[in-house]
Amino acid sequence: GESVGLHLPTLSVQEGDNSIINCAYSNSASDYFIWYKQESGKGPQFIIDIRSNMDKRQGQRVTVLLNKTVKHLSLQIAATQPGDSAVYFCAESPGTYKYIFGTGTRLKVLA
Amino acid sequence: DTGVSQDPRHKITKRGQNVTFRCDPISEHNRLYWYRQTLGQGPEFLTYFQNEAQLEKSRLLSDRFSAERPKGSFSTLEIQRTEQGDSAMYLCASRPDRAISEAFFGQGTRLTVV
Numbered sequence: 001g002e003s004v005g006l007h008l009p010t011l012s013v014q015e016g017d018n019s020i021i022n023c024a025y026s027n028s029a030s031d032y033f034i035w036y037k038q039e040s041g042k043g044p045q046f047i048i049d050i051r052s053n054m055d056k057r058q059g060q061r062v063t064v065l066l067n068k069t070v071k072h073l074s075l076q077i078a079a080t081q082p083g084d085s086a087v088y089f090c091a092e093s094p095g096t097y098k099y100i101f102g103t104g105t106r107l108k109v110l111a
Numbered sequence: 112d113t114g115v116s117q118d119p120r121h122k123i124t125k126r127g128q129n130v131t132f133r134c135d136p137i138s139e140h141n142r143l144y145w146y147r148q149t150l151g152q153g154p155e156f157l158t159y160f161q162n163e164a165q166l167e168k169s170r171l172l173s174d175r176f177s178a179e180r181p182k183g184s185f186s187t188l189e190i191q192r193t194e195q196g197d198s199a200m201y202l203c204a205s206r207p208d209r210a211i212s213e214a215f216f217g218q219g220t221r222l223t224v225v
Contacts, residue, residue, distance in 0.1 A: 032211045043115075043202055043216035044154065051211060089153050097142060098167070099214060101153030 012108045019077040021105045023090035026071060030092040034099065035064060035075045039086045047075070047088075077107075085109045113137060115217035117203050123223045124193055131189045132220045136205030143186050144214060145178055146202040147171065154202055160186060161208075193224045 013019045025033070031052040036044035050057045050064045050073075057064050063076040073090050087106050091099040116135040124130050136143050141162050146154035157176070159167045162183035172178075175193075180186040190197055200221050204214040 034213050036216075041218075041221075043117075043204075043218045046213045046215065049213055091153075093211070097161075098144065098156050098159055100156070101146075103151070103153050 009103070010106045010108065012110055013080045014110050015080060015082060017080055019075075019080045019084070019107060021075045021077075021088050021090075021107065023073040023075075023102055024071055025073060025090070025092045027092060027094040027100075028071070030094045032093040033064070033066060033073050034091045034093075035062075035073075036089045036091060036101075037084075037086045038089065038104070044089060080107075080109050082109050082111065115203055115205055115215050117201075117217035117220050119220055120218060121221045121223075123225060126195060126224055127192055129189065129191045130193060130222065131187055132201055132203075132222075134186045134188070134203030134205075134217060136185070136203070137215055138184075139207060140205035140215070141183070141208040142206045142214075143180060144204040144206075145186070145188050146204065146216075148200040148202055148219070149198075157188075157201075190222075193222075195224045198222055198224045 034049045035047040037047050038044045048059045048062050048064050050066050061078045065074045087104040089101050089104045091101045093099050118133045143160040145157040148154045157169050157172050158178045160180040163180050175191045178188045200219040202219045204216045206212050206214040
């Protein structure tokens, strides 16, 4: 069935270093991908998105890379800060109106 | 606050009781979603509305669950005869009627069934 998975359940990064969070997806029909950040007790917050006709998209301190050949998505956070500590989810939209989420990666920023 | 609003934020109920949650989406958003999230998991799709029409219900949504969006604005999610397995965070999201766009989530309603 359709699934969105994450390679690492927990990622610990030193403050100031770059973080890379990876995600694999299985539906070749997915044409839109989103990264969300979720802090404890809060709803998911949009970070950045990318369409399937792009390989890379940059935001403020964040970059999303899409490799359709191997169905892989990554989120890069530059100069990781304590406020970046949260659970990060990738989600895919397989040409429909809904989003399919993975199980999430917890990012811990070490001081 | 112009974001997605959910009420209540927390609900503790006894098994067998009925509960109802409310979601107020961003005003110009036609599309509204309900998701359920358990600890350590990603949100799971429950149901979707376009305006007042409920267009899809997940197999996760048993007969005890019902959702409405009567005027195409706010939505309610009711769970009848709650079970302990219903304990979860219930998230509402909305998005505009563009072909591709992100969904904006509310803060969720945390349900605990005791």
